Amino acid sequence: MAGKRGNGEGLLSKRAPDGRWLGAVQLGYDANGRPQRKTVSASARSE
Numbered sequence: 001m002a003g004k005r006g007n008g009e010g011l012l013s014k015r016a017p018d019g020r021w022l023g024a025v026q027l028g029y030d031a032n033g034r035p036q037r038k039t040v041s042a043s044a045r046s047e
Helices: none
Strands: 011-014 021-029 037-044
Touching: none
Parallel strands: none
Antiparallel strands: 011 021, 021 037
16 A cells, blocks of 8 residues: 655545546645645546
């Protein structure tokens, strides 16, 4: 089993409905205090 990612390292998971991989990282917070995230998706984990 892979280890847990630390704070600020983002996430990598597989979406169930279509089987694509989802990657996300939190970039910081906006003026209202909401987290800003950048997400990407790909058909293979290595992409």
